[in-house]
Amino acid sequence: MPEKVHTHFGAEAESVPQQIPLTAASAPEEIGRKKKRGNKRKRDEPAEPQPPRDHEPIQSKKPAPAPPLLEEEAKPEAKPEEVPQRSLNKTAPKGKPNNKPKPLTDTKTNFTSLREKASILYEQRKKLPIFGHADEIRTKLREQDVMLLVGETGSGKSTQIPQFLVNEFWCRPTPAKVPQKDGSVKSMTVGGCIAITQPRRVAAISLARRVAEEMGTPLGSSSPASKVGYSVRFDTSTSPSTRVKFLTEGMLLQEMLHDPWLTRYSAIVVDEVHERGVNVDLTTGFLRNLVSGKREGRGGVPLKVVVMSATADMESLLGFFQEGFKSQPQLQNGEANGTAEEQKDEGSSKQISVCHIKGRQFPVQTIYSPEPVHDYVDAALKVIFQIHYKEPTPGDVLVFLTGQETVEALEKLVNEYAVGMDPSLPRIQVLPLFAALPQVAQQRVFAPAPPRTRKVILATNIAETSVTVSGVRYVVDCGKAKVKQFRTRLGLDSLLVKPISKSAAIQRKGRAGREAPGKCYRLYTESDYLTLDETNTPEILRCDLSQALLNMKARGVDDIVRFPFLTRPPREALEKALLQLLGIDALDESGGISEVGLKIAKLPLTPTLGRVLLAASEQGTECLLDVIDIISCLSVENIFLNTTSEEKKEAAEIARRDLYRREGDHLTMLSTVRAYAGENVDRKAWAERHLVSHRAMQSVMDVRKQLRSQCRQAKLLPRDDRLDQHFDTSPVPILQSFLCGFATNTARLVPDGSYRTVVGNQTVAIHPSSVLFGKKVEAIMYNEFVFTNRSYARGVSAVQMDWVGEALAGQ
């Protein structure tokens, strides 16, 4: 099987769509994980040696013609739009670590080739469906502060909207006088930058790269003149001149904790709202308060808000923002004087505009199963071969399944059947695709099929949003997905197979029509389809709300009941989260945020893990360092590789023997991080030897570094560098620190040999991935309580019942 092992991933994924008419719109999406290392540039830019850069160079995969440069062309000309940028320089973000200007050896070459590239791209941009709407969008936003924009897949909204708006008069940095809490007035500059939020990091980065190309500007911190940057966790790349910034939703929320009025921005564009992650709901709530309030923190300078969605469910959003303008009388005269209702209504309709842009998709024919299907793996097998026998190549098949288990089962079946296939037919290449799959295996999906071969990609819903595979003309949709749902009453997460929504079904189907007309085989009947929910259940109805509530409290939202939720979670869920926050002292008795709560809110951790970190800091530096190592493991994917075969399992047991600790998973993680960090020769080889995920460990080290740095800033850790001298600390203070956050996540052994939760007396089994699996100890503490086939405790350590008693009494 041909395998492109060291492919240049980002460029690979982007270069394919560039040859098809969907160009810019399909550029943003890539595989779901950033390649951090080994991302070195392989191709040289024309002529001059370039300084080292943090990020990928701005250039396309295709070797761009490098024209000889004329001297007069080479000067970066001062366009009118660059004038405001000078004043922006003064108010540029301070103290960002990443915007150190890099020396540019040949600025002239750089800028000219960038401009030429941009002018080529301009021809493509003009063909995007949204391009003709530029004036309309600009006009509407000059008059109104809020725009709701439905832009179907392929409309080009994510790349074009910021470019339409960046040179608008309202987008300039504006001097303003901002009243301070102490009654004084501060002169400052407000606005000048557009933020575009994305749910995923790769999307933020690749969109920034694309828009920088289109605007003919260097990307991010590569040049002080760069106008386009991005900001995601562990990787911020902006310059003093950044005017368009792509960031993750979480990053914007984090910025809002420090700058509640978003004074650096003239506009916030919230993209992919239809996905309805919990961060989008928080963002829209905060933004509604901001735009419909008096803007006092911005010195009266307006903030434009564009909310973008790929599906047409705009009515609820329209109602949502209208409600904001109605319920908070404000505006020009400043005083809320309770005047006539109709005045407010006028105000609200004038403030919001709606825009609908058609997408560009090829037609996709839908074929339903004539009768209900009980075994969708078997049904998928039949459809795959039906397609393969009937349909011409090229035309790859993308099958949506529910999880790794079904993917692997079907992979086996297809391979078995393919053996007996008519040899005159094209071959079949089966490619599994799920998040837990190692990176190299994921990348195989993107390599073009060998001659006379049809790719059959068996994917989880990773392929619905996070990963775009080119070449697909046939989609097989089982109509199901695994969904995580937090059960407030039981305090556990369940992960169950559920029917997808209509909009997810449409999204899956759309994957067949990106490059050519396609077909979508639905493994359910049309009447089943009609019974599906219209949209995905918003995450805010499915998750533990404690983190969201803590964020709101930290932002000064005292009255949760009056917070503008796009979808209001049930009272019970809110109360449960409040109780949980009270239990870890993040709130005081009146429900306001406490000192502890404020500290926790700023950490990139769940409130419980944040609480554990603070508790550990009271036990001394060593305990804190150890707990940081463990928390780092808990906040990334599983660090131990799954062992599929019996042989591998044995090998894993032996390889990991020196890492395992009988105290449980927490101490095992600690010894793993220590061993990995102590390996200075070849960490990758070390990880492979121990069947530890190198990818996961790299993330662990990123988190560890971030947490250590935050602890130093908060004076919880000393500033010296002697942090890696390990002494063998006692496990007791470590586990007791964990109990400060997880006192209610405990279970004791009962006479029949099972474990029962200390609070609630429910049966819980130790997850098979735990080092304590099959072991009997007095009591256990666990990080996660998950229901799949039965109730499992994951992330388990042995504790003593009297510690549990103390920790519970302490609450």
Add this chain to the structure above:
DNA sequence: GAGCACTGC
């Protein structure tokens, strides 16, 4: 005896 997908100065 088992692991949907994302994400955070």
